[in-house]
Amino acid sequence: MAALWKNAPYDVFVDWDARLAREMPFFRGLFEEVGVKRLLDAGCGSARHAIEFAKMGIEVIAFDPSEDMLASARENALAAGAPIRLEQGVFEEARRFVDAPVDAVLSLGNGLPHVDGVEGLRRALAAFESVLAPDGVLVLHLVNHERLSRGNVRAFPPKFRSTPEGDFVFLRVIDRVEGAFVFNFITLSRPPVSEGPGLPDPADADAAPWTLDDRRSRHTAMPPTVLAEELARAGFGTVEMFGDHDRKPLDEAQDESVIVVARR
Numbered sequence: 001m002a003a004l005w006k007n008a009p010y011d012v013f014v015d016w017d018a019r020l021a022r023e024m025p026f027f028r029g030l031f032e033e034v035g036v037k038r039l040l041d042a043g044c045g046s047a048r049h050a051i052e053f054a055k056m057g058i059e060v061i062a063f064d065p066s067e068d069m070l071a072s073a074r075e076n077a078l079a080a081g082a083p084i085r086l087e088q089g090v091f092e093e094a095r096r097f098v099d100a101p102v103d104a105v106l107s108l109g110n111g112l113p114h115v116d117g118v119e120g121l122r123r124a125l126a127a128f129e130s131v132l133a134p135d136g137v138l139v140l141h142l143v144n145h146e147r148l149s150r151g152n153v154r155a156f157p158p159k160f161r162s163t164p165e166g167d168f169v170f171l172r173v174i175d176r177v178e179g180a181f182v183f184n185f186i187t188l189s190r191p192p193v194s195e196g197p198g199l200p201d202p203a204d205a206d207a208a209p210w211t212l213d214d215r216r217s218r219h220t221a222m223p224p225t226v227l228a229e230e231l232a233r234a235g236f237g238t239v240e241m242f243g244d245h246d247r248k249p250l251d252e253a254q255d256e257s258v259i260v261v262a263r264r
C-alpha cells in the first residue's frame with residue numbers, strides 16, 4: 001500500500017471540488033477588491049489553490065517544505081497547465097522567494113500552526129509582512145484553537161473515501177499539551193475491493209487487509225486572541241476574523257475554522 005501514499009494522501013483526504021467551490025468566491029471577491037496581481041502562497045501543499053489563482057491571471061509564487069507535497073504540487077500544476085513558481089522552504093524564509101512585493105500573502109489550510117511556538121509565529125508574520133506591498137493583504141486560514149480548548153475537542157469527525165486506488169479512513173485525534181495541540185493523523189487504507197483477477201472478493205468485507213499509517217504533528221496554540229496580538233505586533237493595524245468563507249463574523253466558541261484578513 002505504501003506506493004498509494006507517496007503523493008496522493010492530502011489530495012485524497014481533501015474533497016477539493018467541494019472545498020474550492022466553498023472558498024474561491026471569497027478569494028475572487030477579496031482579490032478584486034485589493035487588486036491582487038502577484039501573490040505568495042506560503043505552505044501551498046498540493047497547490048490546488050495556487051492553480052486556481054494562476055488561472056485567474058495572477059502571478060503566483062508558492063512554497064512548501066514538504067518534498068511529497070511539492071511533488072503533488074508540480075504534478076497538479078503540470079496537469080492544469082498553470083504557470084506557478086514552486087519553491088521549497090518554511091514560512092520564515094518567505095523573503096527568499098520574493099524579489100518584488102506581493103499584493104497578497106496566504107497561509108491556508110491550517111499550515112501556520114506548524115511554526116515553532118509563539119516565537120515561530122512572530123518570525124513567520126514578520127516575514128509575511130516584509131514581502132507585502134503597502135496596500136497588500138494577508139490571509140490566514142486555520143483551525144480555531146479556542147473552540148478546541150473551550151470544548152475540550154479531542155477528535156474531528158472521521159472521513160471516508162472510496163477511490164479507484166483503494167478505500168481510506170482518515171481520523172484526526174487531538175491531544176492538548178503545554179502551549180500546543182498534538183494532532184494524530186491516523187489513516188487506514190486498503191486496496192480496492194472489486195471483482196477481477198488478484199483482487200479481494202467483494203463478498204468478503206474483510207478480505208482486503210487494512211494498513212494503518214499514523215503521523216503526529218505539533219501545532220502551536222494560536223487562539224484568535226493570540227493571533228490578534230501577534231498580528232498587531234507585526235504591523236497589521238486592521239484585522240478582520242471570520243468563521244467561514246462567506247465572511248460570517250467569527251464565533252470563537254463555535255466555529256471550526258478562523259479566517260483572518262489583515263492589512264497594515
Ligand SMILES: C[S@@+](CC[C@H](N)C(=O)[O-])C[C@H]1O[C@@H](n2cnc3c(N)ncnc32)[C@H](O)[C@@H]1O
Pocket residue numbers: 042043044045046049063064065066069089090091092107108109110111112114115
Ligand atoms: C494541511 S496542509 C495545507 C496545504 C494548503 N495550503 C491547503 O490549504 O490545502 C499544511 C501545509 O503546511 C506545510 N508546512 C508545514 N510546516 C510548514 C512551515 N514551517 N512553513 C511552511 N509550510 C509548512 C505542510 O508541508 C503542508 O503542506
